[in-house]
Amino acid sequence: MPAKPARWQGSDSALRAVQVAFDVEEAVMEAVRVAAFEANVSTSTQIRLLLGLPVAAERPKRPRLTVTLSGDDYDVLANRYGLPADDRLAIKEAATRELIGFAQAPRRGKLKQKT
Numbered sequence: 001m002p003a004k005p006a007r008w009q010g011s012d013s014a015l016r017a018v019q020v021a022f023d024v025e026e027a028v029m030e031a032v033r034v035a036a037f038e039a040n041v042s043t044s045t046q047i048r049l050l051l052g053l054p055v056a057a058e059r060p061k062r063p064r065l066t067v068t069l070s071g072d073d074y075d076v077l078a079n080r081y082g083l084p085a086d087d088r089l090a091i092k093e094a095a096t097r098e099l100i101g102f103a104q105a106p107r108r109g110k111l112k113q114k115t
Contacts, residue, residue, distance in 0.1 A: 065099065
């Protein structure tokens, strides 16, 4: 078997790791998420802290929000912002401005799903 490149040498333990999902009540999930948010750590890191497991020093993360958008979602947003549906960069920029506006609003309430 050929030798692994040096940059892959540290991944052996990660390859043996197993992701575990905990089936818990919504109140437990919310409590863990809120604690993670307040501590400015990931949910996974918060769980490790709660369980007394070691936590690796985290590298600074680029602050960002993510969402998965389908082609139909881009069509809806293009219509909302008055942009061409194929101009995904402009749509992303318009959505970013909307999220920034939401954060800067004097009273941030929960958004309700339109039905």
